[in-house]
Amino acid sequence: MEKTYKVSELAEMVNGVVKGNADLEITGVNSLKLAGPTEASFLSNIKYRSQMDAGKAGVVLVVSDWKFEPKEGQTLILCQNPDKAFTKICNVFAPAPIQYAPGIHPSAVVHPGAKIGEGVSIGPTAVVEEGAVIGKGSVIGACAYVGHFVTIGENCLIYPNVSIMRYCRIGSRVIIHAGATIGADGFGYNTTFTGLVKVPQNGIVQIDNDVEIGANSTIDRARFGKTWIKKGVKIDNLVHVAHNVIVGECSALIGQCGIAGSAEIGRGVIVAAQSGVNGHITLGDGSKVAGASAVQRSVPPGAMVFGTPAESEEDFIERHMLPRKVRKLAARLEKLEALLAAGKEGSAE
Numbered sequence: 450m451e452k453t454y455k456v457s458e459l460a461e462m463v464n465g466v467v468k469g470n471a472d473l474e475i476t477g478v479n480s481l482k483l484a485g486p487t488e489a490s491f492l493s494n495i496k497y498r499s500q501m502d503a504g505k506a507g508v509v510l511v512v513s514d515w516k517f518e519p520k521e522g523q524t525l526i527l528c529q530n531p532d533k534a535f536t537k538i539c540n541v542f543a544p545a546p547i548q549y550a551p552g553i554h555p556s557a558v559v560h561p562g563a564k565i566g567e568g569v570s571i572g573p574t575a576v577v578e579e580g581a582v583i584g585k586g587s588v589i590g591a592c593a594y595v596g597h598f599v600t601i602g603e604n605c606l607i608y609p610n611v612s613i614m615r616y617c618r619i620g621s622r623v624i625i626h627a628g629a630t631i632g633a634d635g636f637g638y639n640t641t642f643t644g645l646v647k648v649p650q651n652g653i654v655q656i657d658n659d660v661e662i663g664a665n666s667t668i669d670r671a672r673f674g675k676t677w678i679k680k681g682v683k684i685d686n687l688v689h690v691a692h693n694v695i696v697g698e699c700s701a702l703i704g705q706c707g708i709a710g711s712a713e714i715g716r717g718v719i720v721a722a723q724s725g726v727n728g729h730i731t732l733g734d735g736s737k738v739a740g741a742s743a744v745q746r747s748v749p750p751g752a753m754v755f756g757t758p759a760e761s762e763e764d765f766i767e768r769h770m771l772p773r774k775v776r777k778l779a780a781r782l783e784k785l786e787a788l789l790a791a792g793k794e795g796s797a798e
Contacts, residue, residue, distance in 0.1 A: 451476055452542055456508050459489065460526045462541065463534035465510065469524030475507055478539050491535035510535050549588045563595075572609065584621060596632070602658070614670065620658035626686070628665040631656065635669040635676075635692025635710060648672060650692060657681075663688060663704070672710075685722075697734065706738075715750065 457471040476487045481497060484490040484506035491510035492501050498517075501509055508524040510531040519525050528534040549570035553559055559577040566585035571577065577595045584603035589595060591609040599613050602621030607613070611625050614632030625631065637648035652671025656678045662668070663686035668676060671693045678690070681699040689707040690696065697716035702708065706720045709728035714720070718732050721740040726732065733750030743757040755765040 454541065456524055456526065459508070459538055459541075460528075463510070463526065463528045463537055465526040465528035465534065466513070467524065467526055469508070469519050471524075473507055473524055477542050478535070479506070481506060481509070489535070489538055491531040493530075493532045510538070554591075557589075566603070578615075590627070608664075617654040617656075617670070619656045620660065620680075622659050623656055624661040626662060626664040626666075629662050630667045631662070632670045633667060635672055637672055637692065637710075652676065652693070654678070657698075660684070666690075679716075691728070703740075 453474050453476050455471065456467055456473045456475060459475060460467045460471070474487065475489050479485070479488045479490055481490045481492060481500040481504045484504060486505055486507045488506055489508045489510070490504070490506040492498065493512070502520060508526055510526045510528055512531060513527045513529050515525065515527055551568045551570050553565070553571045554573045554575070556573045557571045557575045557577070559565065559571060560579040560581070562579040563577045563581040563583070565571070565583050566587065568586045569583050569589070571589045572591035572593070574591060575589050575593045577583070577589065578597040580598035581595045582600045583589065583595065584601055584605070586603050587601055587605040587607070589607050590611065593607050593609060594612040595601065596613055596615040596617070598616050599619070601607070601619040602623065604621055605619060605623045607625050608627040610628050612630045613619065617632040632654045634650040637650060638645040639648055650670050650672050652674045654668050654670050655675045657680040659680055660678050660682045662684045665686055666684055666688040668678065668690040669692045670676060674693065676690065676692055677695045679696060679698045682696050684702045685704040687705045688702045690702070691708060691710040693711040694708045694714070696702065696714045697718060699716060700714050700718040702720050703722045705722055706724045708714065708720070708726045711729045712726050713731045715732055715734035715736065717735045718737070720726060720738045723741045724738045724744065726738070726744045730744065730747045732738070732744070732748045733752065735751045736748045737753040738744055738759065739753065739755040742755055742759040744754060744759040748754055752761065754760060
């Protein structure tokens with residue numbers, strides 16, 4: 450059913466102040482470019498103001514010290530943090546979450562030696578192998594695979610086509626999106642005269658509570674011990690975590706980044722999109738890796754690194770500014786040489 454709220458009601462939810470028509474009815478949310486006359490949007494960066502001015506959004510959330518008057522027919526909500534406030538409004542208009550009926554679908558294959566908790570839902574053609582343990586309230590989506598002796602905690606959501614391989618351990622309230630693979634063999638080979646010989650990957654993957662793993666991401670089992678994703682980590686789509694990596698609590702790994710074997714990621718670290726982290730190095734607590742960077746050496750806590758090879762912000766800026774400085778110095782040198790040449794000619798006369 451369509452939800453409708455007056456602008457005044459939305460403003461009250463976010464402790465905002467209305468400029469414009471407080472009685473306007475809003476039925477949904479959208480981007481600045483696409484929002485229509487009955488939809489809400491937000492502007493948190495002034496450089497996108499042109500999109501707001503050109504758009505047709507019924508109401509726009511802006512910062513509380515907004516100094517511009519709304520255009521004719523436009524309504525604003527002034528609030529302290531438009532981004533966070535808009536998230537609240539998005540939640541208000543979100544559809545009700547899907548309710549998964551407890552039970553095992555007739556087409557699912559569940560080994561009699563598996564332990565299935567109270568209220569678990571197992572979808573069509575899912576497979577649960579011998580020795581697996583699934584905690585109460587968890588959902589195993591269609592075509593998902595839960596391998597031998599895997600343990601899954603309570604209230605987890607395992608989307609369709611996820612594969613969790615043998616002996617891996619999943620905590621509670623974990624979300625794993627479609628197509629992700631947990632516990633494939635790590636990439637380990639020895640070189641010989643006759644070719645590459647596989648090194649056994651005998652460890653596991655351990656995923657702690659409240660972790661979310663994006664679609665088609667892969668987390669490899671350890672060669673020995675465990676690949677460990679600690680509490681509260683958020684992993685985007687298409688991320689690769691290699692064997693024996695440790696990812697500290699509340700860190701974020703963003704789309705298409707890759708973490709090589711035995712690297713250790715500290716607590717609260719952000720590795721941005723398409724970045725690569727070398728094996729056997731450490732990223733200190735709270736450090737940040739900029740997008741498309743290649744981190745070859747350990748990074749101290751709280752540092753931010755850029756580029757390939759990754760370096761500090763100061764070094765990155767200096768190196769990229771150097772060619773411009775050289776060009777300016779060359780131009781000044783040419784002028785000085787011209788002045789000197791003119792002076793010599795004058796003295797000769």
